[in-house]
Each structure stands twice: as C-alpha cells, then as structure tokens.
Amino acid sequence: MKVGFIGLGIMGAPMAGHLIADGHTLYAQSRSGVPQALLDAGAIACANAAEVAREAHIIFLMVPDTPHVAAVLFGENGVAEGLSAGKIVVDMSSISPVETKEFARKINALGCDYLDAPVSGGEVGAKAASLTIMVGGPDAAFETVKP
Numbered sequence: 001m002k003v004g005f006i007g008l009g010i011m012g013a014p015m016a017g018h019l020i021a022d023g024h025t026l027y028a029q030s031r032s033g034v035p036q037a038l039l040d041a042g043a044i045a046c047a048n049a050a051e052v053a054r055e056a057h058i059i060f061l062m063v064p065d066t067p068h069v070a071a072v073l074f075g076e077n078g079v080a081e082g083l084s085a086g087k088i089v090v091d092m093s094s095i096s097p098v099e100t101k102e103f104a105r106k107i108n109a110l111g112c113d114y115l116d117a118p119v120s121g122g123e124v125g126a127k128a129a130s131l132t133i134m135v136g137g138p139d140a141a142f143e144t145v146k147p
Contacts, residue, residue, distance in 0.1 A: 002027065004056030006049050006072055006079070007093075008035055011119070012062035014126040015092075017041060019060075022147075027055040049073075053082030058145055059089050062119075066095040073103055085111030088141050092133070094118040104137070113141035 001024050005016040008030035016038055020026050026043045028034045029052050034045040046052045049072050053059050059079055063069055069091060073079045079089060089107050091100065091114070104114035115137035125131040135142055 001025070001058065002056045004028070004046075004052035004059040005043075005062070006030065006052055006059065007062035007064075007068075008032070008038065009062070009064075010123050011092075011126045012060075013038060014123075014129075015060070015062060015131075016043065018129050027052045048077035049075075049079045050077045050082035053079040053087065053089075054084075055082075057087055059083075059087065060092060061090065062092045064093065066093075066099050069093050069095050069103065070099070074106065080106065080110060083107070083110050083112050088113045088115065088145060090115045090117050090145055092117045092119050113138050115141055115145065 003019055003024045004027040006029050008016055013035050016026055020041045027046050028043040029046040029049055034043055061072055063072055100116045107114040115135055117133050117135045119131045119133050121131040
C-alpha cells in the first residue's frame, strides 16, 4: 500500500521504518529532512506535506504539538492541499482533543477520513514496534489502516 509519513523524529523515523519493512511504499517528509537510513531502506522523499498526500492513500502524522499539526494539515503546501476523496489521515500526535475534532471536521469535508491515534510507549516502543495506539474515528477507516 502507498503510505505517507510526516514527522520523522525520535518516534516517527522508527515507525516509518517499520512500514517500509512491512512492504509498504513510503512517501516521507519532515522539516529536518528524511533520514538517510529511511532513504536507504526505500523511502521516497517528498518536498512537502501536500506531495505526500497526493502520492499516498494513508497519511500518518507524528509531529510535536497542536500548532504543528495545524500547519502540516492546513498550512501552505499542507496535507489538505494534496488530498483527494477517499484518503485517510492518521494523526498520531498527542494534541488538544478540541482541536482534533475541528481538524477531523475539515478533513471530512474534503471527503477523507481522519483518525485520532495518539501513541504510548516512547522511543523504545517505536523502535521495538510495541507502541500502544489509542484510535478514535470511523470503524471502516480503522479497519483499513490497522496492521
């Protein structure tokens, strides 16, 4: 499956690596650049979040806080610019539930699904593929993205 990953820091990079290892085509973007290890593993670097959204069917976000999620989704060259109907956005950041509902509403208005999926387990869990993920959103979207 074509998946996108935005935010390739301490948590995101190992999570993205597991997606590649599982055989997915990974389109990646991070403000600090795509780590060489992911490129070597087969990740495709994208210039911005909109490009990730154009290329991938499922777009994962793992960025630090609510303002970063807002910028990645709705800022210039953001995910929303690249979405087409039927795609799924999975926000794995730990952010404001009030803002999450508004982000979901805006993404839903574009004909796409939005899953709120904060994680627990830290860097160790990300590297070991043992994170606990608490997912909220439509059942059909969850069934599509779950391992």
